[in-house]
Amino acid sequence: MLGLCRRTEKLEGAVQISGSKNAALPILSACLLTDEKCVIRNVPDLEDVRVMFALLRKMGKTIKFEKNIAQVSGRLRSGVLPEKLVRKLRASVLVMGPVLSRLGEGSFALPGGCALGERPIDIHLGGLKAMGASYSILRGRMIFMRQALRGAHIKFSFPSVGATENLLMASSCAGGVTVIENASVEPEIGDLCLFLRAMGVGITRKGSSYTVKGRACLGGADFTVMPDRIEAGTFLLAAASVGGRVRVDSARPAHLGALLTKLRATGVKISKKGNSLTVNSPKIIKPVNIVTGHYPAFPTDLQPLWAVYMLRASGRSSIKDKIFPARFMYVDELKRLGASMVLKNAVLMINKSRLSGTNIYACDLRAAAAMIIAGLMAEGETRVYELRHLFRGYENFFIKLRKLGANVSMEKVKK
Ligand code: EPU
Numbered sequence: 001m002l003g004l005c006r007r008t009e010k011l012e013g014a015v016q017i018s019g020s021k022n023a024a025l026p027i028l029s030a031c032l033l034t035d036e037k038c039v040i041r042n043v044p045d046l047e048d049v050r051v052m053f054a055l056l057r058k059m060g061k062t063i064k065f066e067k068n069i070a071q072v073s074g075r076l077r078s079g080v081l082p083e084k085l086v087r088k089l090r091a092s093v094l095v096m097g098p099v100l101s102r103l104g105e106g107s108f109a110l111p112g113g114c115a116l117g118e119r120p121i122d123i124h125l126g127g128l129k130a131m132g133a134s135y136s137i138l139r140g141r142m143i144f145m146r147q148a149l150r151g152a153h154i155k156f157s158f159p160s161v162g163a164t165e166n167l168l169m170a171s172s173c174a175g176g177v178t179v180i181e182n183a184s185v186e187p188e189i190g191d192l193c194l195f196l197r198a199m200g201v202g203i204t205r206k207g208s209s210y211t212v213k214g215r216a217c218l219g220g221a222d223f224t225v226m227p228d229r230i231e232a233g234t235f236l237l238a239a240a241s242v243g244g245r246v247r248v249d250s251a252r253p254a255h256l257g258a259l260l261t262k263l264r265a266t267g268v269k270i271s272k273k274g275n276s277l278t279v280n281s282p283k284i285i286k287p288v289n290i291v292t293g294h295y296p297a298f299p300t301d302l303q304p305l306w307a308v309y310m311l312r313a314s315g316r317s318s319i320k321d322k323i324f325p326a327r328f329m330y331v332d333e334l335k336r337l338g339a340s341m342v343l344k345n346a347v348l349m350i351n352k353s354r355l356s357g358t359n360i361y362a363c364d365l366r367a368a369a370a371m372i373i374a375g376l377m378a379e380g381e382t383r384v385y386e387l388r389h390l391f392r393g394y395e396n397f398f399i400k401l402r403k404l405g406a407n408v409s410m411e412k413v414k415k
Pocket residue numbers: 022023025091118119120121122123124125158159160161162163300301323324325365366393
């Protein structure tokens with residue numbers, strides 16, 4: 001599929017935010033920690049979520065998915081993570097923690113790099129090793145020998161989101177107490193902790209340290225996934241970039257602090273009422289620099305969208321990504337639209353630019369959303385190819401944008 005975008009003068013109306021992809025994925029994986037039934041609500045209907053379902057099914061689970069509610073039941077039978085699914089979904093490494101803490105053994109295909117740059121899993125593996133796991137690598141797989149995990153004191157060299165989630169799940173069914181220091185504190189991890197607590201795990205957090213009291217047997221739970229803060233941020237930035245007035249409903253404004261501060265600094269007016277945020281974009285916006293970092297700093301997932309927004313600003317701005325320093329693959333594509341951007345020493349400089357439509361190719365999920373918004377700002381027609389990246393992480397993106405008045409549609413790519 002490709003996205004066909006035409007210049008849109010303004011976006012207007014209200015948009016409803018879906019459940020968080022990056023909270024739903026670890027929570028679904030945590031269902032492997034019990035054989036009892038789990039009901040997970042507000043699960044976004046996305047390609048990544050469907051791959052996670054396929055993975056859980058391979059491991060013995062039965063899943064019913066209807067109206068954004070996933071009912072996960074059945075016994076964990078297998079600890080084999082197939083290469084095909086790992087290649088489709090990097091977050092599939094999140095099943096390692098639950099599988100090893102339940103079965104003590106497993107065979108997992110090694111994840112490779114991706115469009116965001118090198119993505120090692122050394123921090124995940126270091127934590128699992130500290131808990132007693134041992135593995136060898138054979139024909140592209142990590143083979144974990146049978147070994148019960150036990151509580152440990154772990155200090156991460158870097159606060160990795162995925163490693164924090166993996167180790168929280170691994171320690172949930174391990175014997176004894178686990179302390180994880182220098183861990184991530186992203187809201188999605190908070191949601192995972194709420195789910196684990198609902199299953200019976202004792203988890204406390206103090207700053208960036210978690211203490212987990214493992215239990216051999218966990219119960220099922222009924223849980224509602226938090227709203228997607230990155231989707232909320234995407235629509236706030238879409239409105240700010242294209243212009244107009246948009247209300248973003250079912251957001252959690254408290255999760256969007258860094259973005260709201262930066263948006264306001266550009267001159268955008270934002271008002272808050274309960275769980276809704278209304279953004280009003282002025283004619284002239286100021287350039288504002290960002291540096292991405294761990295929560296509560298500016299999220300890396302919104303930096304490609306910020307880059308597109310800054311093409312409107314009346315001056316030069318810069319972006320430095322401290323989480324994925326190489327997350328600038330989208331720059332060359334935006335240049336094809338006429339974006340004046342220079343990448344030097346891993347810092348992206350952005351100048352005010354007039355965009356004109358052409359064919360561009362999405363390289364990852366957030367870049368796909370950013371390119372569609374750029375297409376709405378460009379004169380003429382922009383075709384965004386490789387939309388499959390978008391479907392991995394945005395539910396009904398085109399429907400939602402069109403409801404706001406965007407000139408977008410989807411077309412089949414002619415062979
Ligand atoms: N890292 C290591 N070793 C590790 C793990 C991570 O060096 O063992 C490095 C990575 O290479 C990267 C940095 O640490 O440079 C951050 O990685 P992290 O583990 O924190 O991220 P992740 O768990 O792989 C999650 C989200 C990403 C989001 C990042 C950062 C999910 C499923 N994915 O990835 O979301 O960008 O945290 O916030 O939760 C997206 O949704 O588009 C997306 C990419």
